[in-house]
Amino acid sequence: MAETASRPERPESRYGNRPTMKDVAARAGVGLKTVSRVVNGEPGVTPDTERRVQEAIDALGFRRNDSARVLRKGRTASIGLVLEDLADPFYGPLSRAVEEVARAHGALLINGSSAEDPDREQELVLALCARRVDGLVVIPAGDDHRYLEPEIAAGVATVFVDRPAGKIDADVVLSDSFGGARDGVAHLIAHGHRRIGFIGDQPRIHTAIERLRGYRAAMEDAGIAVEEEWMSLGATDPDRVEQATRTMLSAPDPVTAIFAGNNRVTVTVVRVLAGLPRPVAFVGFDDIELADLLQPGVTVVAQDAAQLGRTAAERLFRQLDGASDAPERIELPTRLIKRGSGELPPAG
Amino acid sequence: MAETASRPERPESRYGNRPTMKDVAARAGVGLKTVSRVVNGEPGVTPDTERRVQEAIDALGFRRNDSARVLRKGRTASIGLVLEDLADPFYGPLSRAVEEVARAHGALLINGSSAEDPDREQELVLALCARRVDGLVVIPAGDDHRYLEPEIAAGVATVFVDRPAGKIDADVVLSDSFGGARDGVAHLIAHGHRRIGFIGDQPRIHTAIERLRGYRAAMEDAGIAVEEEWMSLGATDPDRVEQATRTMLSAPDPVTAIFAGNNRVTVTVVRVLAGLPRPVAFVGFDDIELADLLQPGVTVVAQDAAQLGRTAAERLFRQLDGASDAPERIELPTRLIKRGSGELPPAG
Numbered sequence: 074m075a076e077t078a079s080r081p082e083r084p085e086s087r088y089g090n091r092p093t094m095k096d097v098a099a100r101a102g103v104g105l106k107t108v109s110r111v112v113n114g115e116p117g118v119t120p121d122t123e124r125r126v127q128e129a130i131d132a133l134g135f136r137r138n139d140s141a142r143v144l145r146k147g148r149t150a151s152i153g154l155v156l157e158d159l160a161d162p163f164y165g166p167l168s169r170a171v172e173e174v175a176r177a178h179g180a181l182l183i184n185g186s187s188a189e190d191p192d193r194e195q196e197l198v199l200a201l202c203a204r205r206v207d208g209l210v211v212i213p214a215g216d217d218h219r220y221l222e223p224e225i226a227a228g229v230a231t232v233f234v235d236r237p238a239g240k241i242d243a244d245v246v247l248s249d250s251f252g253g254a255r256d257g258v259a260h261l262i263a264h265g266h267r268r269i270g271f272i273g274d275q276p277r278i279h280t281a282i283e284r285l286r287g288y289r290a291a292m293e294d295a296g297i298a299v300e301e302e303w304m305s306l307g308a309t310d311p312d313r314v315e316q317a318t319r320t321m322l323s324a325p326d327p328v329t330a331i332f333a334g335n336n337r338v339t340v341t342v343v344r345v346l347a348g349l350p351r352p353v354a355f356v357g358f359d360d361i362e363l364a365d366l367l368q369p370g371v372t373v374v375a376q377d378a379a380q381l382g383r384t385a386a387e388r389l390f391r392q393l394d395g396a397s398d399a400p401e402r403i404e405l406p407t408r409l410i411k412r413g414s415g416e417l418p419p420a421g
Numbered sequence: 422m423a424e425t426a427s428r429p430e431r432p433e434s435r436y437g438n439r440p441t442m443k444d445v446a447a448r449a450g451v452g453l454k455t456v457s458r459v460v461n462g463e464p465g466v467t468p469d470t471e472r473r474v475q476e477a478i479d480a481l482g483f484r485r486n487d488s489a490r491v492l493r494k495g496r497t498a499s500i501g502l503v504l505e506d507l508a509d510p511f512y513g514p515l516s517r518a519v520e521e522v523a524r525a526h527g528a529l530l531i532n533g534s535s536a537e538d539p540d541r542e543q544e545l546v547l548a549l550c551a552r553r554v555d556g557l558v559v560i561p562a563g564d565d566h567r568y569l570e571p572e573i574a575a576g577v578a579t580v581f582v583d584r585p586a587g588k589i590d591a592d593v594v595l596s597d598s599f600g601g602a603r604d605g606v607a608h609l610i611a612h613g614h615r616r617i618g619f620i621g622d623q624p625r626i627h628t629a630i631e632r633l634r635g636y637r638a639a640m641e642d643a644g645i646a647v648e649e650e651w652m653s654l655g656a657t658d659p660d661r662v663e664q665a666t667r668t669m670l671s672a673p674d675p676v677t678a679i680f681a682g683n684n685r686v687t688v689t690v691v692r693v694l695a696g697l698p699r700p701v702a703f704v705g706f707d708d709i710e711l712a713d714l715l716q717p718g719v720t721v722v723a724q725d726a727a728q729l730g731r732t733a734a735e736r737l738f739r740q741l742d743g744a745s746d747a748p749e750r751i752e753l754p755t756r757l758i759k760r761g762s763g764e765l766p767p768a769g
Binding site: 091133134135136137151158159161162164165166168169172176181182183184185186199201202203204222224226227228340343344347362363364365367379 | 571
């Protein structure tokens, strides 16, 4: 309640022994205003006085409190990044890229995971807004972001990344999930496959749906009627993905190739395939570390996670710098990397 | 300067159109104190009035400003996590574990990377302190943390993880780098190797030194005199590590096995070894994804990154809850996982 607080009370005891500007002033034998001038680099202080104040600051270990400054300036020099899971390797380069751009703008990064739970996403986003972050980079878990409208109206810069916002108009930076999946599946078809399975993430996730749509488009372009049993969407936990893989491969007329909807699906499918006596062709969305060293190498549709993060963060700081462009959808291309698994012919 | 600010000025224009408690009070036709009571869940408001206030809050999109609250309470409900590189997969599970503990305590996580630069570590840590985080979990890049003494004295809870603090007494949670490396190298010796190379991270990093010490101890235990050319410490970029690997393997009397000091070294060494005609035995510190699917599977000394993060964060919140234990060093065990590469006999 900045609006009514007449002055911040003195912090509780755990901060009670922090030296204050008063302590610095007393030790240096100068007035408070002089200390303030030195701390803030303002003119009007003689070199000798400045030295005395600086010595007192060093001796006492005085540190400026940026929280208070922030409230007076209206900017907090911090941005929030809401992603799905801090432990997912896909988000590593993305987070680092957002951090690098934030750092270049003198801003700190507050990170949090939604765990793919729309309620938790909203809770985290609003907690960040309550802390008055200047802006938000959001990989959304939910599909209705109207709860953000008052924040955006109040000036919180907002960019969505990896997946678009739901029911509001906002900047979004995406990879071409549809085109990438279509290319990957067409690649399998070009190597003679017609019975191709698709194993993807949960169907309420935008990228999962887009990649499934790319799969369907490639199959349709080739005149192949897709059977229901060839498509499995759901949680990316290993048990579910392993079960889906085994079911497709043990059908009376099994698939001869599998397309995986993301990196979490890929690591499980590749593990299952490695244990089979006959080779099954495979292409996965997202590159994964060491994919080139497996036997066969894993063919992937790679997206540039760092570029996604960088583009989103730069867009965010453009907004913060006062750009008033209309919300835009920026789509980055994907890249098919052939390593062997996607070039296997149909078995039998 | 919380100490001298008489009142936070009204934020600048970009937050200027945020509805205030005054707006809510005006719309609901009640006094400010009543709005404050509703917002803070305090008693003394009739159900009918509470409903009117809530409707005004919803209609205006009013949101409490936690920054101001925080200053009055002396706690910011945020903790800082300083690590080396947000994109390193080792830190993914560690960050997630810290976030989970923070979340359980209602705190947000502010993340940043030092990029293995002591100056950048200090800059980031002090920026976090200036923002008055309640506590810090630090994976240090530097070896002198006396700059933190005033902060710790002022009550900032501090726990180091993965590597100890330098020149100050602070809690630290570590893996048993020495013992893990000694076990891994002893494992290679048990499989008949005597000429074993060690490729590690930069020699000013505590874990690099400890693992080298473990290597030396295992060799000494087996009565093997270590040659200088068998040891290479430096940056973990692929070029440096590839060069070191090739040099050890092309010596007149080449090593028959390599021990890698961490996951970044492992991915490059494994890639170089995969391209060689004859097998070279290998054990790496840190587990890596898909290590079991390579041919041969990669034998590793695994540490539990999530447990490191969890233990450090729990220790941090114990400090924040007022525990005044003496600083402690907590060491977690490592685990040798045999997958094939470490069980290869010496070639030739």
